[in-house]
Amino acid sequence: MQLAYHSTNDNLVTGKQQSKVLIVEDEALFARAVVRRLQKSGYECAHVESLQDARNIVRQFTPDVVLLDMRLPDGNGLDLLPEFVAKGAVVIVMTAHGEISDAVNAMKQGAVDYLKKPIDLEELLLSIQKAETAASQSKSLDYSRQRNAHASEGVELLGDSPAMQNVKMQITRIAQLVSNDSVPPTVLIGGETGTGKDVAARLLHLSCANSEKPFVQVDCASLPAELMESELFGHEKGAFTGAVGARPGLIEAAEDGTLFLDEIGELPLALQAKLLNVLERRVVRRIGSTKERAVPARFVAATNRNLHDMSQSGRFRQDLYYRLNMMSISMPPLRDRGQDIMLLAQHFASQTARRYGLTSPHFTREAISTVQAYRWPGNVRELKHQVTRAMLLCHNGELTDIDLALPNTRPAEAVPLMSLDSHQSALDAAERAILLQVLTETKFNVSEAARKLGITRMTMRYRMDKHQIKP
Secondary structure, eight states: OOEEEEOOOOOTTTOSOOOEEEEEOSOHHHHHHHHHHHHHTTOEEEEESSHHHHHHHTTTOOOSEEEEESEETTEEGGGTHHHHHHTTOEEEEEESSOOHHHHHHHHHTTOSEEEESSOOHHHHHHHHHHHHHHHHHHHHHHHHHHHHHHHTTTOOOOOOSHHHHHHHHHHHHHHTSOOTTSOOOOEEEEOOTTSOHHHHHHHHHHHSTTTTSOEEEEETTTSOHHHHHHHHHEEOTTSSTTOOSOEEOHHHHTTTSEEEEETGGGSOHHHHHHHHHHHHHOEEEOBTOOOEEEOOOEEEEEESSOHHHHHHTTSSOHHHHHHHTTEEEEOOOGGGSTTHHHHHHHHHHHHHHHHHTOOOOEEOHHHHHHHHHSOOTTHHHHHHHHHHHHHHHSBTTEEOHHHHTOTTSSOGGGSOOOOHHHHHHHHHHHHHHHHHHHHHHTTTOHHHHHHHHTSOHHHHHHHHHHTTOOO
């Protein structure tokens, strides 16, 4: 068995974690030249000269990229190609023959590129880097869809106030409007920041008949303007500099599920016209493509801005506003929800106690008065943050008005003059203390500690790294 491992610790060129490259090539001189060039760019390499050796080595060396020769001593490289693709490897096929039929077959079976010998080493390196970038983008999109699908599980709008009962009734009625062969109506959710517009959108998705389909959320305020068009509409290979492969946009990724456009008021005017075309014609065309693809998804948008006023002043397209506002839901501010405020406060306190293994929470009479008297400008999001912080800092689960530290609800001299940074530092210190306590109790068994706190092992590792807690 002709087998060679080649490893290097020099990652200064790429600045990233080493990718593993397997070279399946029977021309030894060419293979060694490839190994030397890839090592300079920080890759870890292994080289074999036959199909059988390749099958053997993957038991101990899991490649990220495979450079696969077509003609090998014991067979055709295409025989092994599907096995590498199934393992998640990026495969680039190399051949000295250059037959068109071979190229077509290789691409059909999952190869990302096809290079004809003699191969320039710089061209080969560029092909590997492009393939890695395209694979990373594809995995990122898949992760985004999976993350959003999981985030939709167990969604609930808490509250029994008349305002919230009206919201729930609207969501139920809108979800029941669509039959299997009709176009879903667009929905616009309005309301102040922190009122739960995203939760309402997820609940609407879960209430529909196709709730098992993807829920894809797009934050129009956080997407960089130069990337927004590509992220939404997708692009074809070579459509612009850096487009190393075709990529579907988030509109396509929603399939026949729900596309949630959060902060729609931040969408640039140029893209508003393209979005209107999608909504009107129910098709999308990727950047650099002449092909149109059907769009069966439900469109839900949300904003904390007054789109009507924006459309009157020319800052938002009037026609798009009317198209989005076919059905509307208005999320009430927390100050108008009466007894829902304490219901939510109790919920967030209990949730925090379960997560960190703390004593069951109890609000003092003064704390209840403080919560009910405060205006909550940040709405539900602010309530959750303040109650979580208070729960982590309180003694034996008893939350007082001092723990809540809300402004303008008691005499100024009694209010701790703490900056936001001070609040965050106190919260971090409390979280670190809880982590250390549970880790000590479990003798630093990370999995057991995570179970006790009600979080995943990955989250536990993240929090330990954040607070520099070493096993």
